Structures are given as structure tokens and as C-alpha cells.
Amino acid sequence: MAVLDKGIWYPNREEHELSAIDTFTPSKAIEAGRYHLYISLACPFAHRPYGVISYLGLEDVVSISSVAPERYEDGWLFNEEYPDEINQTKNLVELFILSHPAYSGKVTVPILWDKVRNVIIGNDSASLAMDFATRWLPLAKNKFNLVPENYKNEIIALNEWLHGNVNRRVYNFGFAQDQKTYNTSSEIFFDALEILNARLKKSRYLFDDEITLPDLFLMPTLVRFETVYEIHFKANKQRLNSFENLYRYMLDLVAIPNLRKTVDINHSKLHYYMSHKHINPTGIVPAGPKIAW
Ligand SMILES: N[C@@H](CCC(=O)N[C@@H](CS)C(=O)NCC(=O)O)C(=O)O
Structure with missing residues (x-):
């Protein structure tokens, strides 16, 4: 992978080789127009806070932009189509160093970028999503409570479970370098889908019939499944539509315009197939598959 070490970019160094890892200090101030969220339309983790902002109608309060789909030796890039209009940097490495x-x-x-102090104030998708869903709710156009108090602890626990068993897990076997790693992680992932499928037989969404935050953690993986993970990550133990309730659930979510508009299949395909040369050396992007939604 790739890291910055004391402000110097190493495209082939691992995070565990670093002597220290810096974290960012979150800002407590909630202020319309003050912050900018940099995402990649391809990234399922960035999709969490993006989904919350879109679903709650917070776009006029927090601006959003995406990096370009390709990610090579220089890391995430901006280009003419996907510029950095806030800081005019050419890539995310430059932006981190600026901050x-x-x-x-x-x-x-x-x-998350603070336009007043000109610094990054957060880069953890789970906590950003939670923050927008809760502290920012008073500024939202659509005041949906994504974290109802009676489910709060269960929601936090389910988000963590989804992260380990589903959202991150698909990368574990997609990037596996040996059969055993692939088999183990694929098994864990498909077992988790089975558990979710059974749960969704009893309710429309993960917690009853209202959308809550974990739905916006699960959706990013499901919408990338057929066009990216099934092929590129060899996530083909079962087809997604063989999980009847889970598939129905995904269709329900993408039928909501504020969620559907956060899904950019073409951008995701370009990113994954072109950038992961270690598993797709030619960088060829497949023409299909045609999906039903
Ligand atoms: N801190 C993270 C990790 C998010 C993450 O893994 N993002 C990926 C894209 S999907 C990334 O930017 N990877 C670049 C890298 O690992 O160098 C989060 O917010 O959950």
C-alpha cells in the first residue's frame, strides 16, 4: 500500500512500518458552509458519510466533492473533471501535507476539511457518518432520526459488525494472496450475508421499518457487489440475488432518490478495475454486467 511518513510519500510502504500514526482533531463547531467532505465516489467507506448527508439533505450545509476514479502510485488524484475547488491541490497527498x-x-x-482553519478535522468514515447523523441533524432538511436512542448501542455494535464481516471483509478476500486467506474470508463474508438475509425477512430495514445508520453502512457494499466485487474480488460463492430478502432490501434502498443519487456504478468500476493492478494487471474494465436496477 502507500503512506506518508513525516510528510514524505512512500507509494510502497505499509502502515505498520511507521513508527507513529497521526490522527486528526475533530471540530466541535457545527456551522453551515464551514466544512467540505472529500470523498471518492468509488469508496464504500466514504459512501457512509456521503449517504447520510444526501439522505438527510445536508448538502447545502456541507459541500462535497470526489477525487478522480484512477488511483496509481501518487495516490488519489484530482483532475479537470474532479478538481479540488477548495484548495486547488493536484492530489490527496498534497492536501494532507497542506493540512x-x-x-x-x-x-x-x-x-472532512475545515475551511476556516484550513485543516483536516476527520478521516474516519464511521465517526463522520455518526456525527452527521446526530449532531448535525438540527441543520438537516429531512430530519430523519438515523440513530434512535432506544437502539443507539445496538446500532453502534451492528456498524462494527458490518465493518468487520462485510464492508472490510470483502477486501480481505479480494486482495488475498493465498487460497486459505481467500477461503476463510469469503466464508465469513457469505455467512454474514446469510445472517443479514434472515434478519431482513422479519423487517423491511435492519431495525424495523425505518432506515437507520447501519442501513447506510450495508448499502455501499451491496451496490458494489454485482458490478465489482463478484468479478474483481471473486465474491461469487453465491449470487447476490440468491439472498432474496437482502436483494429486496437493496432495491428498496436504491429506490429512494436521495440514496440512488449517491451510487455511481461507472465511477466505481473505473476505479477498482483500473487501479488494482496487483489483481487486474491489464486494467481492463469489463463491459458488464447489466444489472436489474
Ligand atoms: N479511515 C478509513 C479508511 C477508508 C479507506 O480504506 N479508504 C480507501 C478507499 S475505499 C482509501 O482511501 N485507500 C487508500 C489507501 O489505503 O492508501 C475510513 O474512513 O473508514
Whole structure:
């Protein structure tokens, strides 16, 4: 992978080789127009806070832009179609250095930028999503409570479970370098889909009939399944539509315009197939598959 070590970019160094990893200090101030969320339209983790902002109608309060689909040796890039209109940098590495000149750690999306202090104030998708869903709710156009108090602890626990068993897990076997790793992680992932499928037989969404935050954690993986993960990550133990309730659930979610507009299949395909040369050396992007939704 790739990291910054004291402000120097190493495209082939691992995070565990760093002597220290820097973190960002969140801002407590909730202020319309003050922050910008940098995402990649391809990234399922960035999709969490993006989904919350779109579903709640917070776009006029927090601006959003995406990096370009390709990610090579220089990391995430901006280009003419996907510019950095806030800081005019050419890539995310430059943006991290602008904020924290001696930064050590990975250079990932999403990041939340404070336009007043000109610094990054967060790069953890789960906590950004939780923050927008709760502290920012008073500024939202659509005041849906994604974290009802009676489910709060269960929601936090389910988000973590989804992260380990589903959202991150598909990468574990997609990037596996040996059969055993692939088999183990594929098994865990498809077992988790089975559990979710059974759960969704009893309710429309993960918690009853209203959308809650974990739905916006699960959706990003499901919408990338057929066009990317099934082929590129060899996630083909079962077809997604063989999980009847889970598939119905995904269709329900993408039928909601504020969620559907956060899904960019073409951008995702371009990113995954072109950028992961270690598993797709030619960088060829498949023409299909045609999907039903
Ligand atoms: N801190 C993260 C990780 C997000 C993440 O893994 N983002 C990926 C894209 S999907 C990334 O930017 N990877 C670049 C890298 O690992 O160098 C989060 O917010 O959950």
C-alpha cells in the first residue's frame, strides 16, 4: 500500500512500518458552509458519510466533492473533471501535507476539511457518518432520526459488525494472496450475508421499518457487489440475488432518490478495475454486467 511518513510519500510502504500514526482533531463547531467532505465516489467507506448527508439533505450545509476514479502510485488524484475547488491541490497527498506538513499515516478518503482553519478535522468514515447523523441533524432538511436512542448501542455494535464481516471483509478476500486467506474470508463474508438475509425477512430495514445508520453502512457494499466485487474480488460463492430478502432490501434502498443519487456504478468500476493492478494487471474494465436496477 502507500503512506506518508513525516510528510514524505512512500507509494510502497505499509502502515505498520511507521513508527507513529497521526490522527486528526475533530471540530466541535457545527456551522453551515464551514466544512467540505472529500470523498471518492468509488469508496464504500466514504459512501457512509456521503449517504447520510444526501439522505438527510445536508448538502447545502456541507459541500462535497470526489477525487478522480484512477488511483496509481501518487495516490488519489484530482483532475479537470474532479478538481479540488477548495484548495486547488493536484492530489490527496498534497492536501494532507497542506493540512499537516509532517503527517504520518495513510492517505485515505473520506476526509472532512475545515475551511476556516484550513485543516483536516476527520478521516474516519464511521465517526463522520455518526456525527452527521446526530449532531448535525438540527441543520438537516429531512430530519430523519438515523440513530434512535432506544437502539443507539445496538446500532453502534451492528456498524462494527458490518465493518468487520462485510464492508472490510470483502477486501480481505479480494486482495488475498493465498487460497486459505481467500477461503476463510469469503466464508465469513457469505455467512454474514446469510445472517443479514434472515434478519431482513422479519423487517423491511435492519431495525424495523425505518432506515437507520447501519442501513447506510450495508448499502455501499451491496451496490458494489454485482458490478465489482463478484468479478474483481471473486465474491461469487453465491449470487447476490440468491439472498432474496437482502436483494429486496437493496432495491428498496436504491429506490429512494436521495440514496440512488449517491451510487455511481461507472465511477466505481473505473476505479477498482483500473487501479488494482496487483489483481487486474491489464486494467481492463469489463463491459458488464447489466444489472436489474
Ligand atoms: N479511515 C478509513 C479508511 C477508508 C479507506 O480504506 N479508504 C480507501 C478507499 S475505499 C482509501 O482511501 N485507500 C487508500 C489507501 O489505503 O492508501 C475510513 O474512513 O473508514
